[in-house]
Amino acid sequence: MDFTFPKEYELLRRMIREFAQNEVAPIAEEVDVEEKVPMDVIRKAGKLGLMGVPFPQEYGGAGAGEIGYCILMEELNKVCASTATVIGAHTGIGAMAIYLDGTPEQKEKYLTPLARGEKIAAFALTEPNAGSDAAAIQTRAVRDGDNFILNGTKIWITNGDIADIITVFAVTDPALGARGGVTAFIVENTFPGFRVGTKETKMGIRGSSTAEIIFEDCVVPKENVLGQFGAGFLTALKTLDVGRISLGAGCLGGAQAALEAAIDFAKNRYQFGQPIAQKQAIQWMIADMATEIEALRSLVYRTAWMMDSGHMDREFSTYAAMCKVFGSEVLDRCVDKCVQIHGGMGYMKKYPVERMYRDARITRIFEGTNEIQRLVIATNLFRKVGVRIR
């Protein structure tokens, strides 16, 4: 048993940490206030190979696997959750679907420019009537000669308005529903009939864009069917499984940053003639934060290791769901304690902890609510003993 990172990961972490400190941290406040996607940072990240960290080098990636990608999400989330969300939606789910289920030709054509950061990706599943109940999607795809014609609306799509290439899920056989009736498509934003709808304004991660995308007789060539025809729901679930590990890694970074901010503040804030670090009430909060963070770190990297060593079975899916539930809830408790330790100052926009608190809240909701994750975990556990949860 060995819990040390191989040296390439140590250097990768150091490089990403320097990049995050020098290039990302200085724009974190601005992108939040102005609701502006940090495109300059995204371009710089692309040049350094940070837009395709988990993918093989033959497809323009860094070849650093899920462990390397978790390091990226952890370090970026320490300084700017918005930047991390843009890259996360691009790499972790948008491009990831193509990596997991694309043909060699599709990977060459689409994954390579995405991994190099020359193009931006998004993942479009959610609809007004299909959130947690993802199988209820209504976007239709109908065969027309060599093409499919897509009609429908997707909402809350991260990168929806800046993406060049979007993984879209549509119903191809309403009678079959999720079991054989949903197909995944690779859609370019230049395809006729594609357009961007309204943009949302949000509580947190305001430097990432969240948009509605609309398909009106959108023409998609049949070569752009991703994965098996009718098996799109499996592609979606598999992609989201993987996305949950790096989401947990992002939460780990955010929680670590909250802990560090809390320690720094407690050391320097004087009340009753001494730093508040001398107060047991503060010490216990710090100790709880640190303990949960270390437990999360082990869970996240263990699950990333499972993926990199090819264990993508039902147990992996259970662990991935745990990364998402535990990660987002550890983050939630840590930013809450961090604000509490900061007192009134934690509530003021002058300090980054106010932003960290707002940014954290989405992690319990998006990419499958924590309620759905608990359902996944319990379903997998009961299935082992022969009980099917319906």
Place this chain on the structure above:
Amino acid sequence: MKIVVTIKQVPDTTEVKLDPRTGTLIREGVPSIINPEDKNALEEALKLKDTLGAHVVVITMGPPQADDALREALAMGADEAILLSDRAFAGADTWATATTLGMAIKKIGGYDLILAGRQAIDGDTAQVGPQLAEYLGIPQITYVTELTLTNGSVRAKRKLEDGYEIIEAPLPALLTITKEANKPRYPTAPGIITAYRARQVTLWTSKDLDAEPGTLGLEGSPTQVRRSFSPPAKEPGETITAPPEEAARQILSRLKARNIIQG
């Protein structure tokens, strides 16, 4: 064109903390990095590679773990890496270090330019670059902030305390580069993975250098350390224990009283 860049692995002094009880450095857990100005030298070499095309060789003398510094250089874009590591090299002063590097660079051969960092953050001597040029019998320009190559010669801007000089030298030449010269690039993510999983670092020991006896390591070092000591501790400063606003007020009034600031 072949460019040799000499680098040194050093403890990251920005991460070194003092033991509050003994007042000594805590070296444990301090990460090792490429000496910062050696990175500036490597960046100059990589810029020349980008614009004119060049084969960049990085070389270091050090313990086996100096391999990490060379792999980082490969990840930044160097083409070849050589590690000089042997117990026989241990205890070298700057002259023995320059001699060892010099023998290795003669073995590499065919170089047009040697770039070194101005000085290392752990020793601060700034001697190895100049001594290496002397050993090889080639021109040297130190404290360089800018350089251009023009058919067979190098023109460099050299920073001095009260101005700068522009100096031209025929190639091959050795230049020492300062931190003002550039902002070193980040290693790329795929470069890092490849540097560790697919690329080679060549290991040379004393046997590979055909060294004459008595030229390496402690034996080859004319420097004799007679005594080492810590500088006498400064008298402890006065600690003002008060809330920040009150403490600031007290400090300001004392500075004003001594006419250090006006007000």
